[in-house]
Amino acid sequence: MEFDSIDELQNALQKEQYMADRGLVTAAYLALKLKRPLFLEGEPGVGKTEIAKVLANLLETKLIRLQCYEGLDLNQAAYEWNYTRQMLHIRLLEARGEHARDAELFGREFLLQRPLLEAIEETERARPVLLIDEIDRSDEEFEAFLLEILSDFQITIPEIGTIQAERKPVVILTSNRTREVHDALKRRCIYNWIDYPAFEKEYEIIRAKVPDAPQRLAREVTRFVEELREADLYKIPGVAETIDWTSALVALDQEALSLEIVQDTLGVVLKYQDDIAKINGETARQMLTRVQVSL
Secondary structure: OOOOOHHHHHHHHHHOOOOOOHHHHHHHHHHHHHOOOEEEEEOOOOOHHHHHHHHHHHOOOOEEEEEOOOOOOHHHHOEEEOHHHHHHHHHHHHHOOOOOOHHHHOOHHHEEEOHHHHHHHOOOOOOOEEEEEOHHHOOHHHHHHHHHHHHHOEEEEOOOEEEEOOOOOEEEEEEOOOOOOOHHHHOOOEEEEEOOOOHHHHHHHHHHHOOOOOHHHHHHHHHHHHHHHHOOOOOOOOHHHHHHHHHHHHHOOOOOOOHHHHHHHHHHHOOOHHHHHHHOOHHHHHHHHHHHHHO
16 A cells, blocks of 8 residues: 555544654655655654554554664574574484585575564565664664664675565664664654644544543543643653553543542553652642643
């Protein structure tokens, strides 16, 4: 599936219940049109990872996800050799009185695909969506390895040579900005910052994602989360937490927020005890009062 305009892409995203602002849709459209990687930064829980999943559905293609972490290296990210199979092959040759040659042991049949190589070699479907999630959690050395992939969509394997993509994958990189990503990597991408949504947009997201939520409850939850984001918290709740909290309240058959239910369910929207302790009690009561007055 191809998109002929930004409006067409935005409408398609909305049908998948992904409410994106014009800037994000434009960046995604250009990334698809120009076949450039899309680099998304923003706080956790604002929809960076979700857009990769939605695009894979819209394009009717495979989503290949590489979750980054400290210490991630070539073996986990791109490829590694099947040492067990190599050893079995060596023993089989020895049983025949033969010796293994390096070229024989390091052939394609002994190569194990990891996400990056899988995305490069995928040929069965339309070009896949490659999600490189939370690149800021990886080491700078891994960033340097990515430069070849993001520039030329190829991987060089010393024992085999260079493997180049027949069709460039759709590449989406995300970062929670726990550290700055190197400029050399960003220059190869189309960049977009995803911020917390305004009230009406987040309310629209809640109505789409939790359609069973009463209108009053959805508006109060959305406004209360806005209040939480203004507080001095260790971990500010994202849109994902707003959705989870609304779903939890619907499961508890709530029609509106009350101080008791807020305090009982803070653990759904806040994930650190210090944050819960800071909001519980009088602070929660004041926040709830401001929410009810504003609506």
